[in-house]
Amino acid sequence: LFSVAWSKLGEMGRNPATPKKMTLGLVLTGIGFLAMVAAALESHGGDAKASMWWLVIAYFFHTTGELCISPVGLSMVTKLAPLRLASLMMGVWFLINFVANWLAGIIGSYAESLGELSIFGGLAGTLFFFAIVLWTLSGTLVRWMHPRHGWIPPDRFIAIAERPGVIQDLTRLVLEKSLAVGLGGIVSNNVSAAYQGSPDDVHTVIAGLGGRSI
Numbered sequence: 001l002f003s004v005a006w007s008k009l010g011e012m013g014r015n016p017a018t019p020k021k022m023t024l025g026l027v028l029t030g031i032g033f034l035a036m037v038a039a040a041l042e043s044h045g046g047d048a049k050a051s052m053w054w055l056v057i058a059y060f061f062h063t064t065g066e067l068c069i070s071p072v073g074l075s076m077v078t079k080l081a082p083l084r085l086a087s088l089m090m091g092v093w094f095l096i097n098f099v100a101n102w103l104a105g106i107i108g109s110y111a112e113s114l115g116e117l118s119i120f121g122g123l124a125g126t127l128f129f130f131a132i133v134l135w136t137l138s139g140t141l142v143r144w145m146h147p148r149h150g151w152i153p154p155d156r157f158i159a160i161a162e163r164p165g166v167i168q169d170l171t172r173l174v175l176e177k178s179l180a181v182g183l184g185g186i187v188s189n190n191v192s193a194a195y196q197g198s199p200d201d202v203h204t205v206i207a208g209l210g211g212r213s214i
Helices: 002-011 016-045 054-078 082-108 116-145 155-163 167-176 189-194 199-209
Strands: none
Touching: 002 054, 016 054, 016 116, 054 082, 082 116
């Protein structure tokens, strides 16, 4: 469902940037912990039973939040990492997941001494705090991720694209290097180096077609 949603938003030109997707994931996960806060309040510190629906709600928001963070983050790593370091950076991503699960066990061990309400409330507050931080920095992060990607004036794109052989040459180079998937793929600077024209032509044409150049 999420992949379909991202694809539909992409077709409409409204697909959120990766940092904003991850911000949404943090918010959804925080809402899941708020459900556990409600369960802790209902149970009165373990003296009573809480409704199972709080757990269902928590799992729902935790799952949807994870889908906005984990696959999106792994995709970002594979796209932005240098080709020679792509496998290493994917391993680092999963290593970070290992550290996160290790920390989760340590935090969970304090539930009995600090109380479930403090643990769940603290986790929710922490997630919302980092969601605000990531949202604030999302614009800067997107510029760092795609320094050459941005809005292309139509007249400039048309002028570049209509030059004899530009589209044909770029298409051939992209296909030869197997670095693009459709018009939304990623074009390496290697294509710019191989193209005999101006390197700016590459970035202009690809950005105008809706792709990304890094």
